[in-house]
Amino acid sequence: MFDRPIETPVSQTEQPLTSADATPSGHAAPAEATRVSLRKYERIAPVYDLLDAVYERSWKGRLREHAFAGLSGRVLDAGAGTGCNIPYYPADADVLAADLSPGMLARAERRAQRLGRPVAFRETDLTATGFADDTFDAAAATYVFCVIPEEVQRAALAEMTRICKPGAEIRILDYTQSKKPLVKAWSRVMTPWLNFAFSARYTAGYERYAQEVGLETIDSRFLIGDVVKLLTLRVPEK
């Protein structure tokens, strides 16, 4: 189902991305924590867009363009879900949308068809993607690290570093834990729902793990209060 190549070549020297760029036979079995995420997203895939509609329309949607603006070449949409980022993919980018959940990806594929946007799809675990070293020129992950369990966040960031070229930008658009007492209290109230509905939390440690795996921080800015942040990282020279 996810084997269609991208129709628009990225450059004259590089072939467009296809699912064949991954070697799934090399995958390790996903960690139990990752299997929990997979089960959750397989269950909620049919209603995900409905569950998220209020957030998407009120603030999430308008932040997405920041995650993709200006990216070019081979771009990874890491944890693409139902494809809400597709309208914001730069026109000249060769994007591969990857996700753990086939149910979520099937919806992303339908969205790409509706929008007439050529996209390659790959069902994979971000902690062990099977892509070759230096496959991507850039990567973006929107509202994904709030879901990836703490014990495998470092592995996911190390894997993204490995499959992106030296100098590539990795952008993470995600929740952070507010330091303001009132907002913090509100996020504590919301956490049980966020966790129940999406297996997500406000406290994911991705920023610290990004430093641990050697990613350089180019920019870090809040887009909503001190709760939603866009982190722009760079893959170091090897």
Ligand SMILES: C[S@@+](CC[C@H](N)C(=O)[O-])C[C@H]1O[C@@H](n2cnc3c(N)ncnc32)[C@H](O)[C@@H]1O
């Ligand atoms: C909250 S949704 C966000 C989806 C999309 N990025 C968006 O902005 O709408 C989180 C997505 O991350 C995916 N995900 C969670 N853990 C993953 C992993 N280890 N590898 C790949 N995808 C993962 C889930 O399947 C789900 O589709």
